[in-house]
Amino acid sequence: MADILRLEAVSKSYNVGTPIEVEVLHAIDLALSAGEFAALIGPSGSGKSTLLHLIGLLERPTAGRMLIAGQEIDALDEARMTELRGRTLGFVFQFHHLLPEFTALENVMMPTLIEAGRYSRAMRERGKWLLGKVGLGDALDKKPSALSGGMQQRVAIARALAMNPPLVLADEPTGNLDSHTADDVFALLREFNREEGSAFLIVTHDPRLAARCDRRVELMDGRILTNAV
Amino acid sequence: MPFEWILALRFLREGRMQTALIMAGTTVGVAVIIFITSLMNGLQASLATRTLSTQAHITVRAPDEAPTPVLARTGDSAVLAHLEPRVQRLRSIDQWAGVDRALALLPHVVDVSPIATGSGFAFRGNASKSIALMGVIPERYARIVRIADKLTAGQFRIAPGEALVGIELAKDLGAAVGDRIRIVSSESREDVFRISGIFDLGVKDLNRRWVIMPLRSAQSLLDLSGGVTHLDLTVDDIFLAEAVASRITSQTGLTAESWMAINTQLLTAFKNQTMTTRTVRLFLVLIVALGIASVLVVSVVQKQREIGILRAMGASPRRIMKVFLIQGGVVGGSGALLGSGLATLMVYGASFALRQDDGSPLISGRIETSYYLTAAAVALLTGLLAAVAPARRAAKMDPVEAIRYG
Ligand SMILES: Nc1ncnc2c1ncn2[C@@H]1O[C@H](COP(=O)(O)OP(=O)(O)OP(=O)(O)O)[C@@H](O)[C@H]1O
Ligand SMILES: [Mg+2]
Numbered sequence: 269m270a271d272i273l274r275l276e277a278v279s280k281s282y283n284v285g286t287p288i289e290v291e292v293l294h295a296i297d298l299a300l301s302a303g304e305f306a307a308l309i310g311p312s313g314s315g316k317s318t319l320l321h322l323i324g325l326l327e328r329p330t331a332g333r334m335l336i337a338g339q340e341i342d343a344l345d346e347a348r349m350t351e352l353r354g355r356t357l358g359f360v361f362q363f364h365h366l367l368p369e370f371t372a373l374e375n376v377m378m379p380t381l382i383e384a385g386r387y388s389r390a391m392r393e394r395g396k397w398l399l400g401k402v403g404l405g406d407a408l409d410k411k412p413s414a415l416s417g418g419m420q421q422r423v424a425i426a427r428a429l430a431m432n433p434p435l436v437l438a439d440e441p442t443g444n445l446d447s448h449t450a451d452d453v454f455a456l457l458r459e460f461n462r463e464e465g466s467a468f469l470i471v472t473h474d475p476r477l478a479a480r481c482d483r484r485v486e487l488m489d490g491r492i493l494t495n496a497v
Numbered sequence: 498m499p500f501e502w503i504l505a506l507r508f509l510r511e512g513r514m515q516t517a518l519i520m521a522g523t524t525v526g527v528a529v530i531i532f533i534t535s536l537m538n539g540l541q542a543s544l545a546t547r548t549l550s551t552q553a554h555i556t557v558r559a560p561d562e563a564p565t566p567v568l569a570r571t572g573d574s575a576v577l578a579h580l581e582p583r584v585q586r587l588r589s590i591d592q593w594a595g596v597d598r599a600l601a602l603l604p605h606v607v608d609v610s611p612i613a614t615g616s617g618f619a620f621r622g623n624a625s626k627s628i629a630l631m632g633v634i635p636e637r638y639a640r641i642v643r644i645a646d647k648l649t650a651g652q653f654r655i656a657p658g659e660a661l662v663g664i665e666l667a668k669d670l671g672a673a674v675g676d677r678i679r680i681v682s683s684e685s686r687e688d689v690f691r692i693s694g695i696f697d698l699g700v701k702d703l704n705r706r707w708v709i710m711p712l713r714s715a716q717s718l719l720d721l722s723g724g725v726t727h728l729d730l731t732v733d734d735i736f737l738a739e740a741v742a743s744r745i746t747s748q749t750g751l752t753a754e755s756w757m758a759i760n761t762q763l764l765t766a767f768k769n770q771t772m773t774t775r776t777v778r779l780f781l782v783l784i785v786a787l788g789i790a791s792v793l794v795v796s797v798v799q800k801q802r803e804i805g806i807l808r809a810m811g812a813s814p815r816r817i818m819k820v821f822l823i824q825g826g827v828v829g830g831s832g833a834l835l836g837s838g839l840a841t842l843m844v845y846g847a848s849f850a851l852r853q854d855d856g857s858p859l860i861s862g863r864i865e866t867s868y869y870l871t872a873a874a875v876a877l878l879t880g881l882l883a884a885v886a887p888a889r890r891a892a893k894m895d896p897v898e899a900i901r902y903g
Binding site for chain 2: 317321324326327346347350351353354355359361363365367368369370378379381382383385386387427
């Protein structure tokens, strides 16, 4: 299958050119096929979040080559990167980061609204369908503050899938949830992976959950340790 | 509705208290700006109108005669000894009928009234008083000074042999309507008039000196043989009087004095008032701008995470910036709208509360459309400009920081 993601000798340093320059990621090689469901594991400070931000086009690598959906990232300017990010990538974060001013449904529609510029009927239908899928069909018009942590994270997952992105990046999506809720949320990710065909790269500290992924990528001190399938 | 508007309006709506406060501030700011402008201009207009009810807006007369140098001879050389202003004789305006017609055609000029004026004395019994003869064509003069409205006795009627006198002069001479007075001019000619009406112009000096008579009588008393000494003008916008006057001077070579040049004190007072209101307005705009800016800055800081997440979802910095600019514009715009409404009420109320001595309203309860438009434009612009700094800050926000340390 075609690679949705390909990293070749990607490095990331912070504070480049200053005495406190530090290389956080060292020549990372990584490829992810379309529809793959992978866990990104490793101890705290090993660079998992940093790697996810690079892949998420929120930061640029210091060196190396990166392709997302076949697009060479180096060649893109800020505007094209923003566009590619909106179209190709979905995000789920540890702190769900919903917009508190908007209802669950509006939050789910937000990525599509950004893309299309205005609301549409199809957008609303998809939003409702997604929220139904995550079991929040009757909480469409609730504000995040009226939802539990697990419910909020499920809204965030529905939102990440709004654009039906080929790649979903999740940074400790269950980190803040009790183990039972975490299992539910994880099952949801898996379900979307199967049904919608999106590839997933999930940062997790939970070995149980990591074990349930197709593949585990382990980071240690900014290097890939194992690339077990 | 576009994405940026949806976000901006929702942020404002959910910002409840902050939004309410800043909108209230902007509303009051706009209202006060419109109100003080209306009040000040209303007061000035009413003061000017009162002043001008006994004055022409512009008075045109023959130019002063140039002073003749007096030469003193010492030996061979002539030395300029001193310049003596000439005693100005009564001089009529050359070809006044033509000038009269020409002036009436000038832009902004509404009415023109020819006048023959000079000094003299009025006698009745053994009383005598120094007076100013005012020879007028009644219908035309009435359009410049509304004498008919100012009569305390008799009628506004100046047939040959009739004259109107001021209330003070009538008292000084012990004369009433129907009585006869004898008038001797500075040219030592005399005539007898029957008093047909007594006026009160509200200015003691005029009430004591003016005797309004037919133009022909004044012309013969003053030996002007068909001439007039002045042309009195009114214009459609009193504050344009000076401009029209200088135009008349440059076009005709005649001396044209506007009420503004004559009432310099009043005009200085107006200018100072205008300066004051301008300063107050400037500070109000500044305060409103600072208010909007500070609320938006706080909002940007509060929404750091959300901005980060919006960026991660594909919103460009430009669009984030727009979201905050729109908020500034909406606050300014709705402040303009609400403020205009409030100002309308305030001015309406003030038109009832503020009365002249005679009980008539000091200012009209109406606000000129241009004030609304100006205030609206200023408020909108202020809102937008105030939002620039916060919006740029929002656009520059690093999404990773917001997400990583959320
Ligand atoms: N902006 C930055 N400047 C300097 N160092 C940074 C910066 N961001 C991250 N780092 C460093 O990079 C390293 C990797 O951080 P990262 O957050 O990617 O680790 P992580 O694997 O996600 O850890 P955790 O499991 O605790 O989330 C850490 O040592 C961190 O201090
Ligand atoms: Mg991390």
